[in-house]
Amino acid sequence: MTRIFTALLAGIALAGTALAQDRADSETSVTIIHAGHLIAVPGERMRNGTSIIVRDGRIDSIEDGYVTRDGAEIVDLSSHWVLPGLIDAHVHLLSERGPDSRIQPFTLSSADRAFIGVRHARRTLEAGFTTVQDVGGDLEAILALRNAIRNGDAVGPRMRVAGPSITPTGGHGDINGFNQRVIENFSSPGACNGPSDCARAVRSLIQAGVDTIKITATGGVLSNTAAGLEVQFMDDELRAIVQAAEMMGRRVTAHAHGVTGVNAFLAAGGHSIEHGTFLDNESIRLFRSSGAFLVPTVMAGEFVTLEAEANAAWMTPFQRAKALQVGPQMVDMLRRAHRGGVQIAFGTDSGVSRHGDNAREFELMVEAGMTPEQAIIAATINGARHLQMESEIGRIAPGFHADIIAVDGNPLENISQLRDVDFVMGAGVIHKAP
Ligand SMILES: [Zn+2]
Incomplete structure (x- = not known):
C-alpha cells in the first residue's frame, strides 16, 4: 500500500x-x-x-x-x-447556412455545436483572422469554444462572444415559423419583454460569462416570419438594455436593418450597429455624435441576394422576400455611411456565408468607395477599438x-x-x- x-x-x-x-x-x-x-x-x-x-x-x-x-x-x-492579424467583429462560428439549417436546432446538442465551431474556428484563423467577435449562438457551446481556444485545447482565433441575442418574444432572434409546442420548448433564452425583463436577460448573460451583448433591434432576413425589418423593441426596453449592460461593464451591439431600429438604438445610447441597411442622414448624425461603430456585413447581403435569386432550396418564402429587399441595398448603404464619416469596423456575418471566405468583405468595402488602406484599418485599428482591445491587438x-x-x-x-x-x-x- x-x-x-x-x-x-x-x-x-x-x-x-x-x-x-x-x-x-x-x-x-x-x-x-x-x-x-x-x-x-x-x-x-x-x-x-x-x-x-x-x-x-x-x-x-x-x-x-x-x-x-x-x-x-x-x-x-x-x-x-x-x-x-485581421479582426472580424461579426461571425457565427457554431453554424453555417445550408439545407439543414432549419432542422439543426432540434437535432444538434450544445456539444455538437461546439465541435462544429472548432472546425469553423480553424478555417477562420487560417484565413488570417486572429480575433473574432461571435454575435449570436448557443450559449454553452460558444463559451466552451472561446475557453477551449483560450486554454490551447482548440485552435482558432481569439474570441469575444455574445451568446444568444437579446430579442423581443417572436422577434428576429427568437424561434419563428413552428407550431406552438415547438415554440414553447425552443424559445430563445435571450427573449424578453418590458424594461425590467430585458435588464434581467442582459444580467443573466453577463452572469453566464459573455463578453458583450447583442440585440436584434429590428426584424431580420433569415427569421421565418413576416414581421418586417423595422424596430421591434420599445424605447424604454432599449434604454434598459444599454443601461444594464453598461452598469456591468459591457457594450451592446444591435442587429438593425430598418432605419427606425438604427435610430432608436443609437438614440438609446447603443454602442454599435450591425448591418445598418436602411440608415439615413439622421442615423449618420447619431453615429457621428456618439462615436458608435457601424459593422456593415456587406457580404451577408451579397450572399442572401445570390441565394434568393438562385431560388436556394433552404430559403423559405418569407426569407426570400426579405433577402431581395435587403441584400441589394448594402453596398450603397456602406457608401453613404463612409462618405458621411461614420466609423467602420470590419464584420462579415460568416456563418451566413462560408467560414474562411471572410476576406471577400474587403473587396466589397472597396467597391463601396473605401480605399484598400481604409478597409484594412477597419479590420485592424478600428476592429480593436470597437472590441475595446486597442492596447492588445490591431497593430504590430x-x-x-x-x-x-x-x-x-x-x-x-x-x-x-x-x-x-x-x-x-x-x-x-x-x-x-x-
Ligand atoms: Zn449575424
Whole structure:
C-alpha cells in the first residue's frame, strides 16, 4: 500500500517536472520574422526590410534590417507584405447556412455545436483572422469554444462572444415559423419583454460569462416570419438594455436593418450597429455624435441576394422576400455611411456565408468607395477599438499580441491579396507558413 502510494507520488512529481520544463521552454521561445514590407500600423507609412522580434506570444521589438539571435527561430517573409492579424467583429462560428439549417436546432446538442465551431474556428484563423467577435449562438457551446481556444485545447482565433441575442418574444432572434409546442420548448433564452425583463436577460448573460451583448433591434432576413425589418423593441426596453449592460461593464451591439431600429438604438445610447441597411442622414448624425461603430456585413447581403435569386432550396418564402429587399441595398448603404464619416469596423456575418471566405468583405468595402488602406484599418485599428482591445491587438507594436499575417502581393494596391493569406501567427504561434 505504502509502496503504491510512494510510486504514485513519484509519478506526480515526474509529471510536474515535465510540465515545468514545458513551461520553461515556451517561456524562452523567441521567433524573429524577417518582413520584406511591413504595414505595422495600418494608416501609417510602410517599412521595408525589418525584423519583428516575438517573445512569449507578444511583440518584443521591431528592428531595421534582418537580425538574428542565438536560439531564435527565423521566419523568412522577406518577399512578403506583413500586417497585423485581421479582426472580424461579426461571425457565427457554431453554424453555417445550408439545407439543414432549419432542422439543426432540434437535432444538434450544445456539444455538437461546439465541435462544429472548432472546425469553423480553424478555417477562420487560417484565413488570417486572429480575433473574432461571435454575435449570436448557443450559449454553452460558444463559451466552451472561446475557453477551449483560450486554454490551447482548440485552435482558432481569439474570441469575444455574445451568446444568444437579446430579442423581443417572436422577434428576429427568437424561434419563428413552428407550431406552438415547438415554440414553447425552443424559445430563445435571450427573449424578453418590458424594461425590467430585458435588464434581467442582459444580467443573466453577463452572469453566464459573455463578453458583450447583442440585440436584434429590428426584424431580420433569415427569421421565418413576416414581421418586417423595422424596430421591434420599445424605447424604454432599449434604454434598459444599454443601461444594464453598461452598469456591468459591457457594450451592446444591435442587429438593425430598418432605419427606425438604427435610430432608436443609437438614440438609446447603443454602442454599435450591425448591418445598418436602411440608415439615413439622421442615423449618420447619431453615429457621428456618439462615436458608435457601424459593422456593415456587406457580404451577408451579397450572399442572401445570390441565394434568393438562385431560388436556394433552404430559403423559405418569407426569407426570400426579405433577402431581395435587403441584400441589394448594402453596398450603397456602406457608401453613404463612409462618405458621411461614420466609423467602420470590419464584420462579415460568416456563418451566413462560408467560414474562411471572410476576406471577400474587403473587396466589397472597396467597391463601396473605401480605399484598400481604409478597409484594412477597419479590420485592424478600428476592429480593436470597437472590441475595446486597442492596447492588445490591431497593430504590430511592442507589447501587443503577436498576431501577424503575410501575403505575397501589396494589399494596399490590390485588396484581393487578402483572400489568399500565406502566413498566420496567432499569439506567437505559427498556424500557417509559406
Ligand atoms: Zn449575424
